[in-house]
Amino acid sequence: MEALPGERELVRRFQAGDASAFVGIMNHYEPYILGLLTRLTGDRSRAEDLCQETFLKALKGLPRFRSDSSLKTWLFRIAHNAVTDAVRASDPSAQSLEDMEEHDRTPQTPHKDPETRLEEAQVRRAVEAAMSRLPQQQREVLHLFYWDELTVAEIAQALRMPEGTVKTLLFRGRQAMRGQVTHLVSEVSR
Amino acid sequence: MTCEEFLRVLDTRTNGEAPPSDWVQHAQECSDCAFALRLERVMRSAPAWAEKPRLSAARRALVLNKASETSYLWSRLLPNLEESALTALAGGGLVALAFYVAPKLWATSVPEGLRRAVAPYAAPVVEGFHTLASPFIPILHQPWGVGLLGLTGFVVLFAAVLSARTLSIRPAWLRPA
Numbered sequence: 536m537e538a539l540p541g542e543r544e545l546v547r548r549f550q551a552g553d554a555s556a557f558v559g560i561m562n563h564y565e566p567y568i569l570g571l572l573t574r575l576t577g578d579r580s581r582a583e584d585l586c587q588e589t590f591l592k593a594l595k596g597l598p599r600f601r602s603d604s605s606l607k608t609w610l611f612r613i614a615h616n617a618v619t620d621a622v623r624a625s626d627p628s629a630q631s632l633e634d635m636e637e638h639d640r641t642p643q644t645p646h647k648d649p650e651t652r653l654e655e656a657q658v659r660r661a662v663e664a665a666m667s668r669l670p671q672q673q674r675e676v677l678h679l680f681y682w683d684e685l686t687v688a689e690i691a692q693a694l695r696m697p698e699g700t701v702k703t704l705l706f707r708g709r710q711a712m713r714g715q716v717t718h719l720v721s722e723v724s725r
Numbered sequence: 726m727t728c729e730e731f732l733r734v735l736d737t738r739t740n741g742e743a744p745p746s747d748w749v750q751h752a753q754e755c756s757d758c759a760f761a762l763r764l765e766r767v768m769r770s771a772p773a774w775a776e777k778p779r780l781s782a783a784r785r786a787l788v789l790n791k792a793s794e795t796s797y798l799w800s801r802l803l804p805n806l807e808e809s810a811l812t813a814l815a816g817g818g819l820v821a822l823a824f825y826v827a828p829k830l831w832a833t834s835v836p837e838g839l840r841r842a843v844a845p846y847a848a849p850v851v852e853g854f855h856t857l858a859s860p861f862i863p864i865l866h867q868p869w870g871v872g873l874l875g876l877t878g879f880v881v882l883f884a885a886v887l888s889a890r891t892l893s894i895r896p897a898w899l900r901p902a
Contacts, residue, residue: 549796553796554789554793569780587780658763658764658767702737710736713761
């Protein structure tokens with residue numbers, strides 16, 4: 536993710552009463568936040584609800600936001616909390632995101648020589664499909680790492696978890712992705 | 726290098742450093758590991774090919790309208806609150822200090838003649854103040870009484886200062902020329 540040029544200045548301007556500064560912030564971060572929420576909910580309409588909620592919460596917090604913090608990780612944390620709350624509210628008996636980490640849905644289908652069978656676009660489609668099948672925590676960490684290009688430290692800050700946990704989720708997520716994609720490839724080539 | 730070693734290196738990478746040469750060589754020899762490497766590259770390039778979704782126009786408008794309200798409110802309200810609180814704190818502190826110091830100075834530093842001369846005028850004022858303050862004196866003997874009374878005084882002063890500022894009530898000598 537490219538850094539938002541003049542981010543601190545935009546925050547300062549908003550805090551000084553210039554509402555147009557928020558347009559710049561929203562224009563830059565909206566696709567990333569909405570992309571993450573769409574990935575996590577699997578439902579564009581629900582993701583838009585949560586994205587709107589994220590920015591409205593950001594608006595409430597922005598007047599007190601300290602510019603020495605990272606706006607990017609702060610916004611991702613609000614989005615993460617919004618989706619976590621929504622999951623809990625929609626089904627209180629649902630597994631927490633933490634529990635989902637242990638839920639391994641990686642198929643163990645062996646497959647020979649997948650490299651030669653797929654075109655680039657097919658691999659991308661398989662990656663997208665495989666992501667939707669991962670446990671939510673792994674999906675979130677992989678999305679933040681690959682799609683939003685956050686560092687491990689930034690992910691840890693955004694999700695309020697130790698860096699070691701992020702690395703573990705990244706490690707398990709990659710393994711699960713490989714299993715899922717290989718499985719999808721074998722289905723396509725059948 | 727074995728496939729197991731290759732995948733361990735692949736799965737623990739957390740930055741974009743160049744892979745070791747024997748690692749690349751192994752990928753050329755093993756199709757499964759080559760696919761794993763390809764998958765990693767596809768995911769690394771996700772920001773370039775992934776969809777960049779946007780909120781609907783109505784939702785964007787709703788958020789941005791709210792931004793205007795929030796920004797307007799906070800930019801005007803926050804400095805006003807801060808300055809009113811500081812004014813109330815400073816004013817309250819000075820008044821409290823005056824009440825504490827004034828009787829002592831009156832007794833020790835004011836010449837006897839002057840005290841006698843002023844007494845007929847000061848007595849009704851002191852008496853009136855005593856009548857007003859007497860209901861609050863028992864509170865001072867309660868635990869937290871001083872703090873509670875101080876806080877109440879601050880809130881009253883703060884509300885008064887904030888109201889005056891909000892309504893732009895200023896004495897003539899404070900108004901800009």
